[in-house]
Structures are given as C-alpha cells and as structure tokens.
Amino acid sequence: MFDFWWVMAIRHKVVLYNPAAVFHTMPLGLLAIGSNLDPARFDVRIVDARIEADPLGAVLRAIDGALCFGVTMLTGRPLGDALAMLRAVKRARPDLTTVAGGWHPSLFPVETLDEPSIDITVAGQGERTFAEIMDRLAEGGDVEGIAGVAYRDGDRVVRAKARHLESLDAFAPPNFDLIPVERYFELKGRRQLDYIGSIGCNFRCAFCADPFVYGRDWKATSASRMGVEIEALWRRYRFTDLNFQDETYFTHRHRVADICEEFLRRGLDFTWAGTMRADQGVRLPDEIWRLCVRSGLRRVLVGVETGSHEMMKRIKKDTTIDAILETAAKCRQHDVAVIFSFIVGFPEETEAQVEATLGLIKTLRAMSPKFETPLFYYKPYPGSALAAAVADQTPRTLDDWARFDYVAGPAGTWVPPHLYRRIERFKFYNKYAAGPVATGQGAGRLLRRVARWRIDHDVYAAPVEKFLVQHLRPEPSLS
Incomplete structure (x- = not known):
C-alpha cells in the first residue's frame, strides 16, 4: 500500500514550448492544454521564446527529468524555431517523448512525423487529447487508440480517428499562473x-x-x-x-x-x-x-x-x-x-x-x-x-515550410513582377498616409503629406521616400 501511494504522489514534469515570433501574444494554446492536466500529478512548465532571453538554455534546463516535451507548430518561421528546438531536445534527451500540435501538425499529422525528432502529433483541439497522452505516458503505456493522434509504430505511421470539437465549458479555465503575465504586459507596452x-x-x-x-x-x-x-x-x-x-x-x-x-x-x-x-x-x-x-x-x-x-x-x-x-x-x-x-x-x-x-x-x-x-x-x-x-x-518538406514567411514575405511566384512592384509601393504609401508616424518630427510630417498625395493621385513612380525609409529603418519579419 505504501508503494502504491508513493507512485501516485509523483508529479511528472511536462515542458511546453512556444516558438519565437516578434508578437508578444500570450501562448493561449499551451495554456489550454497545460491547464487541463491534473496539477496533483503533473508539473507544467511553459517556455516561451517570445519572452525568454535564452530559450534554448531554458528548455534544456527544464527537460531534465521531464516526462514529455510538447511544442506548438505554426507554419512559417515559428515552425523553423520549433524544429530547431525539437532537434536540440532529442540530442540532449533521446529518450524523451516529444509531441507536436498546432496548425501545421493539424493539417499534416502524418507528414509531420517525417521529422525524426517528433514522436507524436496532435490534430485539432488538443486539451483532451494531450491529457490522455500524458496519462498514458505517466503509466508507462503507449498512445494506441487515443483519438486525434498520429504516431510511429515500427516502420509505419498510425493515424487514429479524428476528435470532434468539444464545448470549451468542458475544460478547466486557463491557468495564467503558468506564465509570467506581468512580463507580457511589459513587452506589449x-x-x-x-x-x-x-x-x-x-x-x-x-x-x-x-x-x-x-x-x-x-x-x-x-x-x-x-x-x-x-x-x-x-x-x-x-x-x-x-x-x-x-x-x-x-x-x-x-x-x-x-x-x-x-x-x-x-x-x-x-x-x-x-x-x-x-x-x-x-x-x-x-x-x-x-x-x-x-x-x-x-x-x-x-x-x-x-x-x-x-x-x-x-x-x-x-x-x-x-x-x-x-x-x-x-x-x-x-x-x-x-x-x-x-x-x-x-x-x-x-x-x-x-x-x-x-x-x-x-x-x-x-x-x-x-x-x-x-x-x-x-x-x-x-x-x-x-x-x-x-x-x-x-x-x-517541414524545413521548406519553415522558410515560408506568412506575414511579411513576398508575393507568390504567380504574381507578375510589375504588379508586385505596384502593390509594394501602394502598401508603403498607404501605411504612411495615415499610419503611426512620428507626427512631432518634421520628417514624419513630410512623409505623411507626400504619402497622402501619392495615394490620392495614384502616383507611385520614382518612390524615393520608400527607398530611404527602408534603408534607414528596416522592419523585422513579422512571422
């Protein structure tokens, strides 16, 4: 009886990773799945590359003794960061089970498993699926029969039946104690x-x-x-x-x-x-x-x-x-x-x-x-x-999808070059015609007036202002 209660008292560490991006939106998807794990049995740690000075170091420290490493994967540059972190985790802990969820694995649950550093994918709503995975892992079992997952079984990939959406009232509310809320406020301004x-x-x-x-x-x-x-x-x-x-x-x-x-x-x-x-x-x-x-x-x-x-x-x-x-x-x-x-x-x-x-x-x-x-x-x-x-x-491939910039990247190859130039110039002047320029500065006021004139008259030839701004103040990718 003593041994039984000792086993039940073990809290398994679960590490969840939110990949890098320039936005400071709170990791609500990870909060949702982390909040639905029994806190008496699971110790959830969320590492968010958007707010961490050293995400790799934070993850490698966190996975020591962990039961699972989970990551959300959004197509584009966040996918690239997720892949880099998964590979680093597998190098450090080859025995650690890794789970990938989010938009990309939801669309490609089987293809995502082409990546050797990913053991299990979760498609769609993840709260119940992830909780069932953690229960199985904590018991030393496998994920066979869990709806919404795909996984390797020897040389083949098994995809379980889909899981239908459930009412959010069926789940625990998000536990914001899992993240440093004040840090997000600070970075959001x-x-x-x-x-x-x-x-x-x-x-x-x-x-x-x-x-x-x-x-x-x-x-x-x-x-x-x-x-x-x-x-x-x-x-x-x-x-x-x-x-x-x-x-x-x-x-x-x-x-x-x-x-x-x-x-x-x-x-x-x-x-x-x-x-x-x-x-x-x-x-x-x-x-x-x-x-x-x-x-x-x-x-x-x-x-x-x-x-x-x-x-x-x-x-x-x-x-x-x-x-x-x-x-x-x-x-x-x-x-x-x-x-x-x-x-x-x-x-x-x-x-x-x-x-x-x-x-x-x-x-x-x-x-x-x-x-x-x-x-x-x-x-x-x-x-x-x-x-x-x-x-x-x-x-x-996953690496190719990771190089796809969904927010700030160029147009597809099917867009004619002359039309692309036209759109790019319109985008620039439209932004500054009424955008958040420094109105207290002479250069900002002048740029706004010029941009408004160009937009009003559809004049985009010789975009000197665009050249100067983009070379003096380049903008980061937004993915």
Whole structure:
C-alpha cells in the first residue's frame, strides 16, 4: 500500500514550448492544454521564446527529468524555431517523448512525423487529447487508440480517428499562473490580457485552413462562465484591455450581448477588442452595438480580403462589398476602431481585381482615422482549398515550410513582377498616409503629406521616400 501511494504522489514534469515570433501574444494554446492536466500529478512548465532571453538554455534546463516535451507548430518561421528546438531536445534527451500540435501538425499529422525528432502529433483541439497522452505516458503505456493522434509504430505511421470539437465549458479555465503575465504586459507596452472564448469557425473561406482543421464547427465558452473567469482575471491582474483571440468572436450576437451584460453587471473596467465578419456587423442591431461600446469595445478586426466582387465569390468569403461598407459605417457611427485586413496575389487574380482591392482600401481609409487597412500577400496555407491551384509551387518538406514567411514575405511566384512592384509601393504609401508616424518630427510630417498625395493621385513612380525609409529603418519579419 505504501508503494502504491508513493507512485501516485509523483508529479511528472511536462515542458511546453512556444516558438519565437516578434508578437508578444500570450501562448493561449499551451495554456489550454497545460491547464487541463491534473496539477496533483503533473508539473507544467511553459517556455516561451517570445519572452525568454535564452530559450534554448531554458528548455534544456527544464527537460531534465521531464516526462514529455510538447511544442506548438505554426507554419512559417515559428515552425523553423520549433524544429530547431525539437532537434536540440532529442540530442540532449533521446529518450524523451516529444509531441507536436498546432496548425501545421493539424493539417499534416502524418507528414509531420517525417521529422525524426517528433514522436507524436496532435490534430485539432488538443486539451483532451494531450491529457490522455500524458496519462498514458505517466503509466508507462503507449498512445494506441487515443483519438486525434498520429504516431510511429515500427516502420509505419498510425493515424487514429479524428476528435470532434468539444464545448470549451468542458475544460478547466486557463491557468495564467503558468506564465509570467506581468512580463507580457511589459513587452506589449500595455496591460493587455489575451483570451479565447470560442474555437473554430462555421464559414468556408477557400484560403483558410480552419474548415479543414475544425470541419466548419464552432464551440464557445458560455457567457456566464466567461463573466466569472474574466472577473477573476481582472481582479487579479488589473488588465486595462482584453484582446479576444477567437477566430470569429461575433458569431452569435445574443451571446455577445450576454457577455457585455456580464462585464457591466460585474463592474469590470477595461476596453476590449474582437474579431468580426462584415456580415455579422451588418446583422448586429444598434442596441447591441451600443451595449458593446458601453462594456468597453474599442476595436474590431474584419477580414475583408478583397475589393473585387468576382474574387469575393471565388474565395468563398460569403459576404459582399456592400456589407463591408455598411459595417464600416456602423463602426464609424459608434466610434469603434477597425482593422480591415486585405489579401492580394491570389492565383489567377487579375490586375483589375487587384485595383478593386486597392480602391476599397482607399475608400475605407477615407471614412475614419480609426480605420487601418493592412495588406498582405496570399500564401497557400497547407490544406486550404485554394492552395490546390498552386500545389506545384508550394513547399514539400517541414524545413521548406519553415522558410515560408506568412506575414511579411513576398508575393507568390504567380504574381507578375510589375504588379508586385505596384502593390509594394501602394502598401508603403498607404501605411504612411495615415499610419503611426512620428507626427512631432518634421520628417514624419513630410512623409505623411507626400504619402497622402501619392495615394490620392495614384502616383507611385520614382518612390524615393520608400527607398530611404527602408534603408534607414528596416522592419523585422513579422512571422
């Protein structure tokens, strides 16, 4: 009996790694899986390369005596950092079980196992899958029969059945004690807490991987539970801004209203931001808009993608230009800031369709100084429907995918060079026409005036200002 209780009292160390990136978003995915391990049995350590001065040293120290090393893998440069860390871990601890989850393994659970340093992959929602893996490892067993995993069995790879999305109410709330919250506040430059209240997306955008990972399903935390959780977090950390990282926060308008009521009823004093589709903004009644603002709504992010009616249909966005303009008008009416994100460089996109997108950007920027319109190049995210059109021009190996810069990289090879130059010049001047330049400095004010004139008159020849800025103040990659 004594031996039995001694075994039960062992706490197994589990090390989770968040790869490097220039953003300082809190590692919510790792928090979710770490928070759902029994703290009486598992000692969870999260190492975040985004905030660590020496991530490699921190990981190598942490894995001493660990049961498992888990890593989240996002296609692009974070994937490269994840691979480098996995290889270093396997060199130091060849016996240590490694588990990879996140977007890339969710899309390629079997192919990801081509990497020798990865033992198990997890596809889709990971809370329950990872907990079951840890239970098996702690008992000295294997992962056979666990839904959502893929693993090697001798010379073959076994892929288990998929795991369906569960309501977030089925899981423990995120335990922010697992990360140094104040350090994130410091690096963000504001007391901003990141939070996820729902997972998945019901829509079918052809450029997006969501439909393949979550099967167009959507699950959420109930408004009442969110009220309890967020009040506790606010009273502990006194954050001043709450940043919802949901794919589509405004999916159910009545739930949004209930959450706002929870904030107001509990006397919570912070601003908040969330994601919204244009058609959701149109359908949102004015009384809920006003309720959102009263509860602290400061900004929404709307994925517009294109200003072309034809491209809107082709990418299966299932919204309209009119809906975008109507939502913009509602945001202006209620004094809500907006990030309208755009994508150009789709396969077979015509110059006229690109010009329609640039035109819509100008229209939106002219509507309010609180509207931002970042422009990105289409990148064939693995697994998305549109990626099939350029499948022969996409990476083949994990290392190749790691070199793919999804945020700040150039256009695909299918975009003609002259069109690429046109877009690049527009992107530069559009950013500085109303962007965050140093208005107190003469050079900043002059650049803004010149950029506005060029944008207003569509004059982009001889971009001397672009050359000077990019050579005097180069920007880091954003992946």
